[in-house]
Amino acid sequence: MREVAKSVLVKNVRTKKIQNTLRRMKEALHAEEDGAAIAAPQIGESLRIFIVSKKITKTKDLVFINPEIIKTSK
Secondary structure, eight states: OOSOOBOOOGGGTTSHHHHHHHHHHHHHHHHSTTOOEEEGGGGTOOBSEEEEOHHHHSSSOEEEESOOOOOOOO
8 A cells, every 4th residue: 555546537436347346345344343444455456445434424334436635734
């Protein structure tokens, strides 16, 4: 996880490749009893995607695609 992951084009979000990646990420995340979040590079996919577990959000898994930090506190 030392290289910059690739962005996901909007037109590709519903492709089998991306949907399969999301499925694999969710399976890996929920396989761990104390799993809080997972990033695509953790399953061998160099893509800018991460998922926060419903255990943390208390509602449903949150999927982030191409996230950007636009502001930080001091």
